[in-house]
Amino acid sequence: MVTFTILYYNYIKMKNTILSVVKYSYYLSIIILIILYLFPGSLIGYFLYGSLGLQPQIISNPFGTSINHLIFFSFITILAKIISHRFKNFYADVRFILFLSIFLELSHLLIPNRAFEFYDLFGNILGVLLIIFLFKFFKW
Numbered sequence: 546m547v548t549f550t551i552l553y554y555n556y557i558k559m560k561n562t563i564l565s566v567v568k569y570s571y572y573l574s575i576i577i578l579i580i581l582y583l584f585p586g587s588l589i590g591y592f593l594y595g596s597l598g599l600q601p602q603i604i605s606n607p608f609g610t611s612i613n614h615l616i617f618f619s620f621i622t623i624l625a626k627i628i629s630h631r632f633k634n635f636y637a638d639v640r641f642i643l644f645l646s647i648f649l650e651l652s653h654l655l656i657p658n659r660a661f662e663f664y665d666l667f668g669n670i671l672g673v674l675l676i677i678f679l680f681k682f683f684k685w
Contacts, residue, residue, distance in 0.1 A: 564631055571624035571637065575645075578621065582649040585658045597658065611668035618646055618672030626680050643673050 581588055586597030593601050604612050622642055629637040646669035653659040 564628065567624055568628045568632065568637075571621065571628055574617075574621050574624065578617065578645075579649070583652060583656065585656050611662070611664040614665050614668035615672040615675075618642070618669050619676050622673045622676035626676065639673065639677055643670065646670060646673055 587600050588597075589601050590599035591597045593599075602613070604616070622639060625637045625639060625642055628634075629639070647666065650661060650666040650669055653661040
């Protein structure tokens, strides 16, 4: 009986540790996203190419860098869905991520050296909605 209690305690402790790592990864990803979006120029382009004007393409595609937006917003939405089951927090809500994806892309209309693109906005929204659909589909 003591062994079972110790194993159960270790299981709960490990589960909470993994959930904490996911939670902090989510918050760090949101902070990085906001910094990258609101900086007047491309920070990633500066670190990779030495130029604030160059946008990197992680995966080349006919739509430019929109696939990068889809991948990152899908990643953030997955993290948010995982932690929202345990912690009821507005910042882990999918509606917050959807609002943030639209707001950050529209902010490019005001930020110098940044350009608003419908493909990027579409990639942001599609990344969020795709994960919502997949979670609902597999939950069903």
